[in-house]
Each structure stands twice: as structure tokens, then as C-alpha cells.
Amino acid sequence: xxxxxxxxxxxxxxxxxxxxxxxxxxxxxxxxxxxxxxxxxxxxxxxxxxxxxxxxxxxxxxxxxxxxxxxxxxxxxxxxxxxxxxxxxxxxxxxxxxxxxxxxxxxxxxxxxxxxxxxxxxxxxxxxxxxxxxxxxxxxxxxxxxxxxxxxxxxxxxxxxxxxxxxxxxxxxxxxxxxxxxxxxxxxxxxxxxxxxxxxxxxxxxxxxxxxxxxxxxxxxxxxxxxxxxxxxxxxxxxxxxxxxxxxxxxxxxxxxxxxxxxxxxxxxxxxxxxxxxxxxxxxxxxxxxxxxxxxxxxxxxxxxxxxxxxxxxxxxxxxxxxxxxxxxx
Numbered sequence: 001x002x003x004x005x006x007x008x009x010x011x012x013x014x015x016x017x018x019x020x021x022x023x024x025x026x027x028x029x030x031x032x033x034x035x036x037x038x039x040x041x042x043x044x045x046x047x048x049x050x051x052x053x054x055x056x057x058x059x060x061x062x063x064x065x066x067x068x069x070x071x072x073x074x075x076x077x078x079x080x081x082x083x084x085x086x087x088x089x090x091x092x093x094x095x096x097x098x099x100x101x102x103x104x105x106x107x108x109x110x111x112x113x114x115x116x117x118x119x120x121x122x123x124x125x126x127x128x129x130x131x132x133x134x135x136x137x138x139x140x141x142x143x144x145x146x147x148x149x150x151x152x153x154x155x156x157x158x159x160x161x162x163x164x165x166x167x168x169x170x171x172x173x174x175x176x177x178x179x180x181x182x183x184x185x186x187x188x189x190x191x192x193x194x195x196x197x198x199x200x201x202x203x204x205x206x207x208x209x210x211x212x213x214x215x216x217x218x219x220x221x222x223x224x225x226x227x228x229x230x231x232x233x234x235x236x237x238x239x240x241x242x243x244x245x246x247x248x249x250x251x252x253x254x255x256x257x258x259x260x261x262x263x264x265x266x267x268x269x270x271x272x273x274x275x276x277x278x279x280x281x282x283x284x285x286x287x288x289x290x291x292x293x294x295x296x297x298x299x300x301x302x303x304x305x306x307x308x309x310x311x312x313x314x315x316x317x318x319x320x321x322x323x324x325x326x327x328x329x330x
Contacts, residue, residue, distance in 0.1 A: 002027045003119050004044065008037045008051035008063060009079070014102065018050070021108050022115060034058035038066065046074050048119055050111070052102075053080040053087065061087075064094055075118050079111070083321050089268050092260040097326040110296070110323065123300040123327040126152060126246050126310050130239045144169035152237035152244055160224040163191050163234075170236045170245075178315050179243045182293045186311050187234075189286035190247045194232040195224065197283075198249035198307060241315040242295075252305040256328045259299060262287050291322055301328040 004027040009015040012032065019028045029044060031037040034057055040046070049067060051060035060078055067074050077098035080087070084099045091099065098118070100110050110129075117123045127133055134151045144166055147153045157163045171184040199207040208224050226232075235246040265278030266288040278284055291297045296312040 003047040004029065005115065006031065006037060006040055006044075006046045006049045008032075008034070008049065008055075008060065010052060010055040014052075017108060018111060021112055026115070026119075034060075034063050034066075037063055041067065041071060041074075046071070048075045048077070048115060050077050050079060050115075053078055053099075054082060061090055061094075064096065068094060077114060077118065084324055085267050085322070088260065088263050088324070091324060092257075092264045095257075097256050097260070097324065097328070099324040101321040101323055107323075110325075114325070117300075117327050121329045123302075123329060124306070124308050126235065126244060129296075129298075129310070129312070130242075130244070133237070133239050133244075144173075146173065147237035150237075150239050152235050152239075152246070154233045154235045154248075156231050156233050157191065157195065158226050158228075158231050160195065160222075163195055166234060167191055170234070174236065174238065174243050177238060177243070178241075179238075179313060180293070183243060183245065183313060185286075186290050186293060186313070187236075187245055189290050190245060190309050190311060191232075191234055192286070193254075193309070194234075194247040194249040194307075195226065195230075198232065198251045198253050199226070199230040200251055200253050204253075243313045243315070245311040245313075246308060248306060248308045250306055252302045252307050254299065254301055254307045255303075256299070256301065256326045259287065259326055263291065294322070296323055296325065298325040299327065301326075303328065303330055 005022060007015055007018050007028060007030045010032050015030050015032065019030050022028050029040050031040055033055060051063050053060040064076055067076060078096055079100050079102055081102045084101060087099060098114055100107055100114065113128050127135060132150060136151060137154045145153050155166060157166065167187045171187050174183050175181060196208045201207055207230065229250065232247060232249040237244055262284035265281060266276050266285060268276060270277050290311060294311040295314045298310040300308040
């Protein structure tokens with residue numbers, strides 16, 4: 001039996017475009033307002049609701065509050081033409097982990113991918129976003145290789161020295177191909193997280209950093225050599241005019257709530273100081289910066305099993321509004 005999706009969007013052309021894209025694989029219902037959506041919710045079994053945020057009358061945020069109270073088993077996501085950063089605090093408070101901006105036809109593809117990942121929990125793989133991308137896995141060798149156009153190369157990393165060397169070579173190569181200089185920082189942040197913050201022992205304690213939860217402080221060890229079970233992979237390459245960086249670890253220790261908490265602390269201004277509380281944090285800022293400079297950053301997490309982070313940077317398009325794409329399964 002097909003899954004049923006409810007699309008709530010007050011602009012008919014957008015509502016039809018999303019519906020037409022999904023109708024072959026799902027039962028798609030649509031509404032142009034909050035009130036229409038509530039009627040449909042009470043008369044149909046809905047698996048996933050996708051709603052615009054700003055509509056005449058009650059908003060998509062009101063609709064999220066309503067289904068959380070009356071239909072707690074329905075999955076939900078948001079779309080908007082406005083700055084998604086303005087809604088991160090709401091996302092944190094109401095467990096919204098996917099918000100997609102409406103600014104190009106490409107984002108219809110992201111909506112389609114998001115729907116499948118949410119409904120079927122098949123969340124891993126950069127190839128979902130680039131079906132024609134050629135994947136080369138040479139995880140036993142950490143040495144740099146030059147990727148061809150439309151190719152992603154995976155390398156296994158076993159120590160901090162290997163990580164630093166490979167990150168430098170990858171960043172230099174991608175910048176020479178036209179990537180922005182900031183890609184060096186993206187690579188550094190994602191690989192540091194995979195190497196230092198992901199590995200945990202059987203009691204859930206960090207292996208390569210000291211944690212002081214009372215002070216929200218993290219201090220990493222120096223000259224790290226990973227145990228075999230702690231090795232992680234770095235993927236890098238480019239597809240046409242798009243640069244791709246991805247990391248995979250074998251722990252799944254990152255939590256979707258933590259991602260939103262850190263993003264919110266760097267976006268929400270403290271009314272007493274006028275500044276975000278996150279500027280004083282010892283960690284979390286790198287994650288925030290990665291999202292700000294990436295055109296897309298996608299978090300795929302299977303709890304206590306694996307975390308995959310995908311950063312996508314496009315050369316010719318400077319997208320001012322960043323999506324929120326966090327997927328977590330058991």
C-alpha cells in the first residue's frame with residue numbers, strides 16, 4: 001500500500017509541482033490552508049505532512065503544533081521561501097528536523113529525496129543526491145588520489161597525522177578546481193568531529209577527548225592514533241560544478257537534538273547581551289559555520305551505529321537560505 005502524503009501550500013502552482021513530482025510513488029493529498037489541512041487530517045490516514053510556513057491565516061507552524069498534539073505519529077517537514085535561520089529556534093522547540101527552501105527547481109529533487117528518507121528510513125549515501133556520481137572506495141589506503149569529474153573517492157583515516165595530511169591535499173586540490181577557500185575549514189571541522197568526538201567506549205564515554213559537562217567544555221587529546229574500530233572515512237570529489245565532502249564514522253553518537261541546540265545557540269540572540277550565547281561555547285561553532293558556508297549540509301545518523309555528514313558546495317550559485325536536513329533512525 002502506498003504511503004500517504006499531505007502537501008499544505010497556499011500557492012497553487014507550487015502545491016501542484018510538488019504533488020505531480022510525488023504522485024507516481026505515493027498517495028498525495030493537498031490543501032491550500034491550515035483549515036483545509038485539519039479537515040483532511042481528520043478524514044484520512046496521513047503518513048507525512050509537508051507544509052509551507054507562511055500562509056494566510058494560521059501558519060504552517062500552527063499546523064505543526066496541531067499535529068503534535070492531535071496526531072503525534074505523523075511525520076512532518078517544512079518548506080519556505082524565507083530565511084530558514086529565522087525558524088531554527090522553533091525547530092528546536094518542536095522537533096522539526098527538515099526545512100527546505102523554495103528557490104529553484106533543484107529543491108524539488110531534495111523534497112523527493114527527503115520524503116523517501118523520512119518514510120522508509122533508507123538515509124545513507126551521497127549518491128541519493130547525485131545518482132550519476134561514480135563512487136570509488138579505497139578505504140585501506142589513506143593517500144591522496146585525484147578524483148575525476150563526477151567522481152567521489154573514499155579514504156580511511158587512522159591517525160591525526162593522516163587526517164591533517166589528507167585534508168590539506170584535498171582542500172588544495174578542490175580550491176584549484178574552483179572551490180571557495182572556506183572548504184578547508186569545512187574539511188577540518190567534519191574530519192575533527194569524526195575522529196575526536198564520535199568514538200565512544202561501551203559506557204558511552206569519549207575516547208579521544210576530555211568532557212566537562214558542567215562547563216560545556218571539551219578538550220581533545222593530542223597526536224591521536226585511532227584504534228582499528230575507530231577508523232573513519234573521508235569522501236571527496238566534485239560533480240559538474242558542485243564540490244562534495246562527506247565523512248562517515250562507526251559510532252552514531254551525534255544526536256539530532258544536539259545539532260539543533262548548537263545551531264540555535266549561534267542564531268538566537270540573548271536579550272540581555274544582544275549576542276548569541278554560542279559565541280562563548282568551546283564547541284559547536286564549527287558545525288554552525290559549516291552549515292552557513294555549505295549550500296547544503298546533510299546529517300544522517302543511525303543511533304550508536306553510524307554518522308554520515310555530507311557537505312555540498314556549489315560554484316555558480318550562492319544560496320542565501322540554507323536548508324535544515326537532519327535524519328536519524330534507530
